[in-house]
Amino acid sequence: MELxxxxxxxxxxxxTGYFFLxxxxxxxxxxxxxxxxxxxxxxxxxxxxxxxWDGNEVWLLTAGGATFAAFPEWYATLFSGFYLxxxxxxxxxxxxxxxxxxxxxxxxxxxxxxxxxxxxxxxLLPAFLWGVAFGNIVxxxxxxxxxEYVGSLWDLLNPYALxxxxxxxxxxxxxxxxxxxxxxxxxxRLRARKLALRxxxxxxxxxxxxxLWTQADSGNARSLVAMVLAVVALVAAxxxxxxxxxxxxxxxxxVTIVAAVAMLFLSLFPNVMPSTLNGDWSLTVTNxxxxxxxxxxxxxxxxxxxxxxxxxxxxxxxxxxxxxxTQHIAADAAAGTAH
Amino acid sequence: xxxxxxxxxxxxxxFGITTVYHFLFVPLTISLAALTAGLQTAWxxxxxxxxxxxxxxxxxxxxxxxxxxxxxxxxxxxxxxxxWSDYSRFVGDIFGAPLAFEALxxxxxxxxFIGLWIFGWDRLPKRIHLACIWMVSIGTILSAYFxxxxxxxxxxxxxxxxxxxxxxAELTDFWAVLTQNTALSQAFHTLSAAFLTGGAFMVGIAAxxxxxxxxxxxxxxxxxxxxxxxxxxGLLTAISGDTLGKVMFxxxxxxxxxxxxxxxxxxxxxxxxxxxxxxxxxHNSVAIEIPGLLSFLADDNFSSYVPGINDVNKxxxxxxxxxxxxxxxxxxxxxxxxxxxxxxASFAIGLAGLWLTRKKFLLPQxxxxxxxxxxxxxxxRNKALGHRLTPWYWRIATWTMxxxxxANSWGWIFTEMGRQPWVVYGVLQTRDAVSPxxxxxxxxxxxxxFTTLYAVLAxxxxxxxxxxxxxxxxxxxxADLNPPTQIGGDTRDADKPMAFSY
Numbered sequence: 001m002e003l004x005x006x007x008x009x010x011x012x013x014x015x016t017g018y019f020f021l022x023x024x025x026x027x028x029x030x031x032x033x034x035x036x037x038x039x040x041x042x043x044x045x046x047x048x049x050x051x052x053w054d055g056n057e058v059w060l061l062t063a064g065g066a067t068f069a070a071f072p073e074w075y076a077t078l079f080s081g082f083y084l085x086x087x088x089x090x091x092x093x094x095x096x097x098x099x100x101x102x103x104x105x106x107x108x109x110x111x112x113x114x115x116x117x118x119x120x121x122x123x124l125l126p127a128f129l130w131g132v133a134f135g136n137i138v139x140x141x142x143x144x145x146x147x148e149y150v151g152s153l154w155d156l157l158n159p160y161a162l163x164x165x166x167x168x169x170x171x172x173x174x175x176x177x178x179x180x181x182x183x184x185x186x187x188x189r190l191r192a193r194k195l196a197l198r199x200x201x202x203x204x205x206x207x208x209x210x211x212l213w214t215q216a217d218s219g220n221a222r223s224l225v226a227m228v229l230a231v232v233a234l235v236a237a238x239x240x241x242x243x244x245x246x247x248x249x250x251x252x253x254x255v256t257i258v259a260a261v262a263m264l265f266l267s268l269f270p271n272v273m274p275s276t277l278n279g280d281w282s283l284t285v286t287n288x289x290x291x292x293x294x295x296x297x298x299x300x301x302x303x304x305x306x307x308x309x310x311x312x313x314x315x316x317x318x319x320x321x322x323x324x325x326t327q328h329i330a331a332d333a334a335a336g337t338a339h
Numbered sequence: 340x341x342x343x344x345x346x347x348x349x350x351x352x353x354f355g356i357t358t359v360y361h362f363l364f365v366p367l368t369i370s371l372a373a374l375t376a377g378l379q380t381a382w383x384x385x386x387x388x389x390x391x392x393x394x395x396x397x398x399x400x401x402x403x404x405x406x407x408x409x410x411x412x413x414x415x416x417x418x419x420x421x422x423w424s425d426y427s428r429f430v431g432d433i434f435g436a437p438l439a440f441e442a443l444x445x446x447x448x449x450x451x452f453i454g455l456w457i458f459g460w461d462r463l464p465k466r467i468h469l470a471c472i473w474m475v476s477i478g479t480i481l482s483a484y485f486x487x488x489x490x491x492x493x494x495x496x497x498x499x500x501x502x503x504x505x506x507x508a509e510l511t512d513f514w515a516v517l518t519q520n521t522a523l524s525q526a527f528h529t530l531s532a533a534f535l536t537g538g539a540f541m542v543g544i545a546a547x548x549x550x551x552x553x554x555x556x557x558x559x560x561x562x563x564x565x566x567x568x569x570x571x572x573g574l575l576t577a578i579s580g581d582t583l584g585k586v587m588f589x590x591x592x593x594x595x596x597x598x599x600x601x602x603x604x605x606x607x608x609x610x611x612x613x614x615x616x617x618x619x620x621x622h623n624s625v626a627i628e629i630p631g632l633l634s635f636l637a638d639d640n641f642s643s644y645v646p647g648i649n650d651v652n653k654x655x656x657x658x659x660x661x662x663x664x665x666x667x668x669x670x671x672x673x674x675x676x677x678x679x680x681x682x683x684a685s686f687a688i689g690l691a692g693l694w695l696t697r698k699k700f701l702l703p704q705x706x707x708x709x710x711x712x713x714x715x716x717x718x719x720r721n722k723a724l725g726h727r728l729t730p731w732y733w734r735i736a737t738w739t740m741x742x743x744x745x746a747n748s749w750g751w752i753f754t755e756m757g758r759q760p761w762v763v764y765g766v767l768q769t770r771d772a773v774s775p776x777x778x779x780x781x782x783x784x785x786x787x788x789f790t791t792l793y794a795v796l797a798x799x800x801x802x803x804x805x806x807x808x809x810x811x812x813x814x815x816x817x818a819d820l821n822p823p824t825q826i827g828g829d830t831r832d833a834d835k836p837m838a839f840s841y
Contacts, residue, residue, distance in 0.1 A: 097413075
């Protein structure tokens, strides 16, 4: 295994980490409209991810930065090619971050409601768009001999990619629902479980269709294994959720995400962005990667820093391990100036 | 094609707008994290309530500010790929690494520990909670260092070779990229300017309250802390600016000649205070100058030769082929002056403030005040500033808050525009760096979207800051004064509300 293969794996790991972590916090954002019945319940939801969403999002920035450093051609083609969808994602992430921080800083009804609406849409849209983006990466797009994307915006909105968008949207919502069941107490916890069942079944349908399509189009033996694992984990997650084993349900929905992302990357390899115009114009781990020297430095960085990051990020989850319910949300915190 | 709307022009405007905007929040974030950490340390060590109240007050303003810094930073990570894909392809092998280091080392640090700090008041023992804000502070400084090392490589590329076959620059010495003198002096200069910014912010807000005789204990402490920060940071900004200037005279003589509107080389070279000239003909029609000073700034010697714009342009034409290698001279010239002018004005006002508010033992008996009284501003021994001039000092100090922000913005505009037409000095020109596949309409769309969004958010942010500034330090609660003794918080009362919730 050469260094550019290692980096292909590491980029996959970073995206997996991002989808695992921000997956449930996108899901929780979506649930603020689907699950919460009133403002205190919405606040419970938002506060389950309050201390952690920012750290979760850094997985995306790291995936971006690492792609820039390890596969500059991939970074350049991907982000200049998927220009407008990426712009929409960035706008969502900007508004979303501000929404979490600013929502409770004024007591006015309008102010809070507007930010809550913002949290819903800015969680839903990226959850969908990332699936569209990855659908297109795996399927391949119109890339010319200079590695420039020459398709249009409409080329990106093809049925396969849109189905991919539905998969991430439903899967993240499911992941968010089992996370909510794990992190809350009271009525919202039970309703989260019920909702998880319904969303989980919908996820199973679209995910199975998408993964089979992927397997048929660009799959191989290894991606098949990952696919089976993803499907089994999803079914098991649904079962655990029904049995009220919330920790297991969350772990298994996490495994579903890991296996599904693994499947996409396994069917992609050794390409990183296939060209549908001419196979020779595809970006691969070899022609898109940095020099061995850069990859070596990056590998040292990853080997030393990643375990430390996982350690202190894991510690955060442990510090905030308590379940929360409406009784834990102080009413006057909304008055803003109190704290 | 209309040149004003050429993709390169649009992409440059977008980069300028999003970056200058991002950098309004960055220096405040860097300095307020450390200053808040300092105040919280004082609380933990002395247990004086005024320090905790001050910590909560400045911490809140810090959080309102860092939220904007974080979200506008996301754009920075991706817009190289979006608008500058040829740049990314050409330099990614080198430029990407510090960005990845920044994300993996600094961003994770910052974002994880900020969550722990915001929500940790009733979940973490006092000292661990304090450690979290220091971690955030370290994260902000590391982040600044990596990104400045990346920028320094664009100012002065080192540790690389050109791979002709692949058509790109490749890294050969990462350590050189991280530790070259450009990176060291840029980091020194930018970080001291960041503390000047935060210090002036603190002084301004403290002055606002003291002028109204409100929250006197906390604001007196904040005022002194802010003034000391302004004076030390201002001094360091000047020293590091001088160092960076000398480095730039060697590495980018064109930028510095343009900064001085020095058209033709002179020995000794004067420092220009004001100039008005003709860019096409390449000379000044009006110039007010201090003889020999530029030679000294460039080379520590009042009689050294300093090359002019026309000389460097000719030299670069010989080296790189025909073309115009001059940046926008008026912007570079005035940007340099506004940077120095606004930065040093806030330093001067800080220095004056430090003198005017000097402590008891330097004051005669009748001018001293009790701890909970607004300090007398004392001009000379036995001579207070008086009730007519005192409000003016408070007012000026409040306005001065904006000065370092203006200085920072012009500093970046100066150093980035002064490097033009190069994006990587001597290696890659800006016109060759844009994304060839991205249409004018797409760039225009994203520029309008970001500009509009940023403008709206600016209004929201400033109003929110104003609200919390006016509210002053919060009253302390039982929970504030009795922090938990174990990690995870108090387990006795399972239904106790969280000390902080969104």
